[in-house]
Amino acid sequence: QLAALRADPGRLIPTAVEELMRYDTPLQLFERWVLDDIEIDGTTIPRGSELALLFGSANHDPAVFDRPGTLDIARRDNPHISFSAGIHYCIGAPLARIELAASLAALLRRAPKLRLAAEPRRKPNFVIRGFEELLVEV
Numbered sequence: 001q002l003a004a005l006r007a008d009p010g011r012l013i014p015t016a017v018e019e020l021m022r023y024d025t026p027l028q029l030f031e032r033w034v035l036d037d038i039e040i041d042g043t044t045i046p047r048g049s050e051l052a053l054l055f056g057s058a059n060h061d062p063a064v065f066d067r068p069g070t071l072d073i074a075r076r077d078n079p080h081i082s083f084s085a086g087i088h089y090c091i092g093a094p095l096a097r098i099e100l101a102a103s104l105a106a107l108l109r110r111a112p113k114l115r116l117a118a119e120p121r122r123k124p125n126f127v128i129r130g131f132e133e134l135l136v137e138v
């Protein structure tokens with residue numbers, strides 16, 4: 001996937017940004033409070049309940065995504081919810097998309113031999129997904 005991205009960054013960076021956000025969802029979980037009793041799939045969730053929305057899980061839903069476990073930086077149909085949905089949809093999403101595309105392009109350009117120097121270590125956190133340590137050689 002990295003080789004494909006390097007070969008055609010102009011075409012693939014926009015879809016790669018969306019796919020990387022889907023595949024390794026940065027904010028895995030967010031909460032909501034139920035304002036009225038609601039039934040979902042035969043289960044009634046009463047008013048006042050606190051719910052965890054699993055964005056990372058929704059982004060791997062096989063009913064929505066073709067081959068959800070595969071990282072495909074050219075994926076076109078990609079309705080991920082990494083920026084949430086509804087009235088709390090991330091107000092910074094357009095800026096985040098510009099920053100991600102620009103930084104990915106700069107990284108590919110300035111570090112043509114970039115590779116992992118050690119197995120990355122993830123943070124032990126199930127809300128914000130990220131790395132404790134990511135050692136690379138340039």
Ligand code: HEM
Pocket residue numbers: 026027030031081082083084085087088089090091092093095096
């Ligand atoms: C990759 C980067 C980012 C990710 C993954 C992200 C993700 C999210 C998510 C999932 C929510 C919704 C939380 C919910 O459902 O209640 C959210 C809300 C929000 N984000 Fe972001 N965000 C990103 C970048 C940014 C940036 C760059 C800004 C500001 C410049 C920003 C500002 C906000 C604000 C103010 C809200 C609250 C919106 C509201 O509740 O009405 N975000 N973000």
